[in-house]
Amino acid sequence: MSQVEALLRDMAGSGGYFQWLIHQPMGVILLVIVGGGLVFIVGGVLLANNYLTPEELISNTLVGTFKFMFLAQIFTGVLAFIMVEAGNRYANAEAYVDTEIRGLRLLSRVVSHMPLENQTRFGDALKEYAKSVAETEWPMMASGDDSPISRAAFRRMLGVYFSFNPVDVSDRSVVAMGNLAVAMAVEARTNRLNNNVSRELSNFIWLSLLGLVVITAMFNWFFGTRGLRSQVAMGIALGSSILTCVFIVFLLANPFAGDTAIPPTPFLELAG
Amino acid sequence: MMPTPIPLEGLDPVATILLWLAVQPAGLGAALVIGTGVVISAIGITVVTLVAAPATLLENNLLGGAKFAFLAQVFAALLAFVLVDGGIRYTDARGSLQAEASALRLLDETVSELAHPAREDIRAAIRAYADTVVRSEFITMQQGRESPTAAAAFDRLIDLHVGALPADERDALIRLQADSFLARAVSARATRINAVRPGLKSLVWMIVAFNTGLAITFSWFFGNPSYVGQLSMGVLLTTAIMTVVYMAILLNHPFSGDLAISPQPFRFLLGR
Numbered sequence: 001m002s003q004v005e006a007l008l009r010d011m012a013g014s015g016g017y018f019q020w021l022i023h024q025p026m027g028v029i030l031l032v033i034v035g036g037g038l039v040f041i042v043g044g045v046l047l048a049n050n051y052l053t054p055e056e057l058i059s060n061t062l063v064g065t066f067k068f069m070f071l072a073q074i075f076t077g078v079l080a081f082i083m084v085e086a087g088n089r090y091a092n093a094e095a096y097v098d099t100e101i102r103g104l105r106l107l108s109r110v111v112s113h114m115p116l117e118n119q120t121r122f123g124d125a126l127k128e129y130a131k132s133v134a135e136t137e138w139p140m141m142a143s144g145d146d147s148p149i150s151r152a153a154f155r156r157m158l159g160v161y162f163s164f165n166p167v168d169v170s171d172r173s174v175v176a177m178g179n180l181a182v183a184m185a186v187e188a189r190t191n192r193l194n195n196n197v198s199r200e201l202s203n204f205i206w207l208s209l210l211g212l213v214v215i216t217a218m219f220n221w222f223f224g225t226r227g228l229r230s231q232v233a234m235g236i237a238l239g240s241s242i243l244t245c246v247f248i249v250f251l252l253a254n255p256f257a258g259d260t261a262i263p264p265t266p267f268l269e270l271a272g
Numbered sequence: 273m274m275p276t277p278i279p280l281e282g283l284d285p286v287a288t289i290l291l292w293l294a295v296q297p298a299g300l301g302a303a304l305v306i307g308t309g310v311v312i313s314a315i316g317i318t319v320v321t322l323v324a325a326p327a328t329l330l331e332n333n334l335l336g337g338a339k340f341a342f343l344a345q346v347f348a349a350l351l352a353f354v355l356v357d358g359g360i361r362y363t364d365a366r367g368s369l370q371a372e373a374s375a376l377r378l379l380d381e382t383v384s385e386l387a388h389p390a391r392e393d394i395r396a397a398i399r400a401y402a403d404t405v406v407r408s409e410f411i412t413m414q415q416g417r418e419s420p421t422a423a424a425a426f427d428r429l430i431d432l433h434v435g436a437l438p439a440d441e442r443d444a445l446i447r448l449q450a451d452s453f454l455a456r457a458v459s460a461r462a463t464r465i466n467a468v469r470p471g472l473k474s475l476v477w478m479i480v481a482f483n484t485g486l487a488i489t490f491s492w493f494f495g496n497p498s499y500v501g502q503l504s505m506g507v508l509l510t511t512a513i514m515t516v517v518y519m520a521i522l523l524n525h526p527f528s529g530d531l532a533i534s535p536q537p538f539r540f541l542l543g544r
Contacts, residue, residue: 072345094469098465237489
């Protein structure tokens with residue numbers, strides 16, 4: 001197994017570094033990404049100025065500027081792509097949760113026109129499913145997994161619904177409407193889980209972004225001006241801009257984890 | 273005619289400022305956003321020019337220029353993200369509003385063919401729901417949430433529809449068709465509400481504000497023997513930046529201000 005594959009697997013697993021970071025308070029995430037990044041940039045600048053003369057660094061600046069500009073274009077392309085992808089992931093996660101809840105509520109209203117026994121059994125199964133999603137599936141989704149308990153509870157709930165045997169035209173109408181609600185809930189649940197798992201590709205993209213951030217930071221080390229303070233200030237300004245963007249992308253890419261996670265409140269309300 | 277209230281209660285400070293700006297007439301909102309940026313930029317350039325000697329600042333130009341160009345790319349990616357995200361939400365909100373109104377119109381037409389005595393009650397519930405959307409939900413959507421009154425009216429419509437159980441095959445067939453329109457309305461309503469959800473909007477806008485500040489202040493530290501030239505270029509650049517920022521604010525508030533999506537499709541349902 002190559003080192004890259006091992007790193008990707010580590011990041012995808014629940015023990016990965018990124019997984020550790022997303023479970024920290026938002027202030028810690030900000031400190032690690034922005035603070036850590038700035039220390040890396042400024043430390044490198046100071047180190048380079050310690051070993052190279054200002055004249056050597058200034059001569060790098062003349063040639064390096066063009067290369068730095070080229071790097072900027074590549075970096076922006078990747079950053080914009082990841083930002084849109086992460087933004088979509090977060091917005092879609094919110095939408096799928098909402099649609100699933102609406103589907104389940106609609107199904108519950110439809111079931112209220114079935115015999116009392118079916119209503120009671122379905123009500124209990126629905127509450128059990130909603131409770132298991134809020135209590136067991138939500139924490140697991142934070143690590144990119146789904147819960148076998150919720151999966152089983154969902155199957156049980158659908159089993160109860162499909163156990164209703166329509167005998168006349170009126171019953172068949174109830175089932176027809178119920179089936180539309182089931183389709184809505186099943187599709188939204190599947191989308192919610194699919195949106196959150198299969199992170200290999202996104203981890204590869206993360207690795208690319210991380211690599212580009214490091215390259216950009218290191219590029220800064222080899223530029224120079226007469227005044228070190230100006231150089232450090234400009235490095236901090238550019239670094240802050242890049243790192244705050246990385247910070248927001250990191251939060252958006254993890255919609256079910258950390259302080260900014262989508263809350264399981266609608267499922268808790270459904271569970272009573 | 274009573275002025276429309278600005279729904280600012282229950283919002284965090286960032287969301288309050290953004291919504292307040294979005295609900296202003298476009299001319300006033302643009303003047304406030306662009307004007308604030310231009311005034312800050314002009315003051316900053318003037319102060320830096322007075323404090324630092326042009327010769328000192330000139331030394332920053334070579335390295336600073338390269339870093340400023342890189343910063344511009346990162347900032348452009350961030351602005352592109354909020355513009356694309358806002359554009360998608362705006363399009364989703366408008367499209368789902370029209371889709372929901374069309375589905376309700378078709379539901380109304382289909383239900384009118386039913387022989388069931390609840391027919392007129394369902395049609396009245398459609399109108400009552402449309403009325404609450406226009407009167408109440410178009411205000412709460414500006415705050416990024418659905419209206420409890422509209423949600424209750426929609427639930428009542430669902431209950432009436434599901435409860436109108438057909439007595440014969442003809443009604444069952446009509447009901448089957450009506451069910452699909454109701455399911456379409458449920459789905460469109462979910463999309464419409466999701467399009468205005470705040471998500472991490474406040475956090476993203478704090479990052480945008482921070483990066484906008486960086487983009488404006490960075491240029492203050494370039495040297496130019498001509499103060500007028502420096503000031504003019506700074507003001508022009510800030511105007512361009514703040515115009516795009518204002519455009520992004522408007523796009524992220526699809527139901528506020530002069531560019532707000534009209535409730536006309538729902539008014540048609542009410543026969544207005």
